[in-house]
Amino acid sequence: MKLITHNMLTSNILKGVTRGFPLKIKADKMEHISVDYNRDFIARIIPRIEYDALRAAVNDLGLNESLPEAMSETLQQDDEFLKTMHKVLLEYEVEEGELICPETGRKFPISKGIPNMLLQETEVS
Amino acid sequence: MASKRPEHQGPPDIFYNEEEARKYSQNTHIIDVQTKLSERAIELLNLPDEESCLVLDIGCGSGLSGEVLTELGHQWIGLDISQAMLDVAQERESEGDLILGDIGYGMPFRAGSFDGAISISALQWLCQADKSYHNPVKRLYKFFSTLYSCLARGARAVLQFYPETPNQVDMITQQAMKAGFTGGLVVDYPNSTRAKKMFLCLFAGGQVQQLPKGLTGEEGSEEIPSQARFDRERQRYKNLRGKSLKKSRTWIMEKKERWRNKGRDVRPDSKYTARKRPKAF
Numbered sequence: 001m002k003l004i005t006h007n008m009l010t011s012n013i014l015k016g017v018t019r020g021f022p023l024k025i026k027a028d029k030m031e032h033i034s035v036d037y038n039r040d041f042i043a044r045i046i047p048r049i050e051y052d053a054l055r056a057a058v059n060d061l062g063l064n065e066s067l068p069e070a071m072s073e074t075l076q077q078d079d080e081f082l083k084t085m086h087k088v089l090l091e092y093e094v095e096e097g098e099l100i101c102p103e104t105g106r107k108f109p110i111s112k113g114i115p116n117m118l119l120q121e122t123e124v125s
Numbered sequence: 126m127a128s129k130r131p132e133h134q135g136p137p138d139i140f141y142n143e144e145e146a147r148k149y150s151q152n153t154h155i156i157d158v159q160t161k162l163s164e165r166a167i168e169l170l171n172l173p174d175e176e177s178c179l180v181l182d183i184g185c186g187s188g189l190s191g192e193v194l195t196e197l198g199h200q201w202i203g204l205d206i207s208q209a210m211l212d213v214a215q216e217r218e219s220e221g222d223l224i225l226g227d228i229g230y231g232m233p234f235r236a237g238s239f240d241g242a243i244s245i246s247a248l249q250w251l252c253q254a255d256k257s258y259h260n261p262v263k264r265l266y267k268f269f270s271t272l273y274s275c276l277a278r279g280a281r282a283v284l285q286f287y288p289e290t291p292n293q294v295d296m297i298t299q300q301a302m303k304a305g306f307t308g309g310l311v312v313d314y315p316n317s318t319r320a321k322k323m324f325l326c327l328f329a330g331g332q333v334q335q336l337p338k339g340l341t342g343e344e345g346s347e348e349i350p351s352q353a354r355f356d357r358e359r360q361r362y363k364n365l366r367g368k369s370l371k372k373s374r375t376w377i378m379e380k381k382e383r384w385r386n387k388g389r390d391v392r393p394d395s396k397y398t399a400r401k402r403p404k405a406f
């Protein structure tokens with residue numbers, strides 16, 4: 001699972017959960033896999049990223065990437081920043097670990113890089 | 126007479142087992158059909174020209190539809206209920222990110238996440254009550270309402286499916302409209318029993334959009350313009366990315382070796398490994 005996906009995922013399909021975002025993230029195993037840099041894509045997607053949640057994930061995972069504290073319009077044009085965002089959003093992969101619902105503590109295991117968001121019928125909202 | 130429809134053979138996570146999933150990476154006819162359907166669905170998606178978008182692939186399976194998205198330069202996230210299908214997607218080195226989930230329980234994404242969504246040959250599965258507590262109408266509504274919210278305003282969802290009866294089409298369309306979508310059914314080659322294909326083309330708010338027209342006439346005769354467009358786009362994207370050795374046999378073997386070393390379950394190498402799939406056209 002890439003961090004771009006983590007930044008979009010919520011647990012609000014669970015009964016009683018209102019926002020379910022951001023999911024806490026724990027990794028037992030991570031990978032860094034390089035991906036072709038596509039500046040247009042990154043520039044296009046940045047406004048849609050919950051930046052604080054991304055920084056929290058980088059922190060949770062202990063990644064050695066420095067993301068400025070606050071996002072700004074000038075930053076969104078900055079090539080260095082765009083490249084870091086590319087790396088953080090698309091190149092780090094959580095292979096084994098879990099996602100944790102911030103409201104209920106429900107755990108969603110990540111195995112072989114795939115988060116398991118399947119629910120029990122009783123959990124469905 | 127026993128039904129041949131896969132949805133009648135059992136729940137999707139059981140039906141799409143390893144053996145069935147394997148067909149989705151080896152059977153050239155299946156690959157060809159799914160690829161063509163995906164190209165048409167992406168065309169109907171009408172994404173902004175020459176831009177790389179973030180697309181959701183609903184019931185992504187082994188990643189055949191996703192591969193077309195990748196070739197056109199888009200990023201995608203795929204959701205599927207079958208672990209076996211997702212395993213094949215990973216083996217095929219799909220570049221999308223994969224999630225195991227049941228679309229009938231809702232789409233687990235933040236509001237406005239995607240530029241568009243496609244779904245190829247999956248929606249009819251939601252019309253079944255695979256568990257005693259399944260209520261298809263409820264599951265369809267949950268699916269469409271959560272899909273609506275995770276799309277950017279004005280974005281489209283294009284869902285190709287195989288309805289069993291006209292009633293099913295009504296049931297599906299009604300729940301989509303109830304969830305707030307506009308749009309409707311696009312039918313390609315309506316007069317041909319074999320070539321006829323249905324695409325539910327949905328708009329998530331935004332400006333009023335006109336429903337695209339279905340293709341008519343002989344199958345194949347109208348493929349040239351859109352095919353030419355796809356080839357051009359693919360070429361453009363290839364040039365952009367530079368030479369890629371990806372998907373070559375050596376590259377895949379190396380990747381498999383890396384995976385084995387990581388303790389992942391990897392298929393033994395076979396004559397099928399990295400075999401080129403036939404040209405779709």
Ligand SMILES: C[S@@+](CC[C@H](N)C(=O)[O-])C[C@H]1O[C@@H](n2cnc3c(N)ncnc32)[C@H](O)[C@@H]1O
Nearest residue numbers: 137159184186189205206207227228245247250
């Ligand atoms: C005919 S396959 C098509 C796969 C892929 N879209 C393609 O074109 O190759 C249908 C897929 O829908 C998935 N599916 C069926 N019901 C589902 C559900 N409730 N939630 C998620 N995926 C589902 C199946 O697991 C299967 O992978």
